[in-house]
Amino acid sequence: MTHEVRGVVARAKGAPVTLETILVPDPGPGEALVKVEACGVCHTDLHYREGAINDDFPFLLGHEAAGVVEAVGEGVTEVEPGDFVILNWRAVCGQCRACLRGRPWYCFNTHNATQKMTLADGTVLSPALGIGAFADKTLVAAGQCTKVDPAAGAAVAGLLGCGVMAGFGAAMNTGNVGRGDSVAVIGCGGVGIASVMGARLAGAAKIIAVDIDPRKLEWAKNLGATHTVDSSSADPVEAIRDLTGGNGADVVIDAVGIPKTYEQAFYARDLAGTVVLVGVPSPEMRLDLPLLDVFGRGGALKSSWYGDCLPTRDFPMLIDLHLQGRIDLAAFVSEEIPLDGVEAAFEKMHHGDVLRSVVVWK
Structure with a gap:
């Protein structure tokens, strides 16, 4: 089954982003389909739009996200449908030289989903940092999902996916x-x-x-x-x-x-x-x-x-500290915006008007 959803796409260097129809496949072996609930607007997304990362346009932007696992593929044991997760771009392999030396935060072979998300015409998308979460749903490697306490709320939790954790x-x-x-x-x-x-x-x-x-x-x-x-x-x-x-x-x-x-x-x-x-x-x-x-x-x-983080270790710890009142992650959320507000959020970011604009699905 293919899921037809909305997503924010950067089609060309420096061009304004557009809201387009995205086709997301059901998860295959080792993959997870996540219904996105919130995603922060990060400078890295702007870097992708400006061609400062690479030129693999078109990009499906968004990576600083939290949501709920909707389905998993064969062999997935890390998460199951219904889990509230933060998405990460360090799904460690466990087998590379860094992992085998006990330094998984330096993993040199991190995992992403094998299947591709596409535009409606079949054009393959490059998901930002292997995530692509400015979309109603996204497909990731199951190891990119880190289960945390949902009491923190998606708008707060998702920020650990990149900038705040860094x-x-x-x-x-x-x-x-x-x-x-x-x-x-x-x-x-x-x-x-x-x-x-x-x-x-x-x-x-x-x-x-x-x-x-x-x-x-x-x-x-x-x-x-x-x-x-x-x-x-x-x-x-x-x-x-x-x-x-x-x-x-x-x-x-x-x-x-x-x-x-x-x-x-x-x-x-x-x-x-x-x-x-x-x-x-x-x-x-x-x-x-x-x-x-x-x-x-x-x-x-x-x-x-990425702050030399290990998501399975650091995300739950920081969420727990937030819920205990020892750190205030909510202070980073300057505004909540709809999915079609990403381009305007880039402008606010450029002028230093916000710590984070966060796309929230309501």
Whole structure:
């Protein structure tokens, strides 16, 4: 059986997205059909639309999603129909060299659905991050479904599918922030704010939020930052050093991902401190640092892929912490929008007006 549903499609580089009829097959072996209940509008979706990921147009956008499993294919044991799940783009294989070394968060062979979703004319779609959740229903590998407590609500839970998890993980997993550490976060959009919250949860004593937008700095302060720096009027490196006794922060997280902010992060850390790059650069960007400075400052320069998360471990934990009132994931939801509101949400994102617009099926 084929399911005829609505989906948000990017047909060409830079072109406005369109709402189109999508054909979704029943799940085959190892696959799951998910009825989507909410999906966040993430910068990565905009990157797909702008051709900054690859040129495999047309794309079925959306990946930061939660919903209910409607059907499963042969051999699926992870989930069953009726389960409330967050979708993830790290369905670990269990067999690659990273998994076999006990590091599944680096899995080099993650699974996606084998069957293809198409437009009504049969044109094959490329689902964003192997998910494609700006659609009434989507087909994924069963391992891309992580069962969590439905009490959190879909609009909140789905955000862990990408940006919020990336930010939390950048602090807690990649940066390994510890009790009493000083942490600086450069860039206070959704990922940066989540990094602030992750640092707070990990027990950081000083959390310095850096941005050029006073609204974002206020959001950061309300959600865990102890200090803020407006880098449109102050040198962030000097400001971070001033706030850390002249030393620099133990961990500096670059949630922007451009050469200028990375260089700021590099020089704003303490000797033997850690730089974490979680903002996603574009392909043409290049970095120029004196190699002697890289050697002389020691420490670690890390990239954070998906917050180095393991969905089966991290999603339920963060949902439980939210339900206990220890973290406020709902604070990321700036607005709830219909499926045909994605293009307008991209514009709001571009202007920094929202932490997250979330498509909600009602």
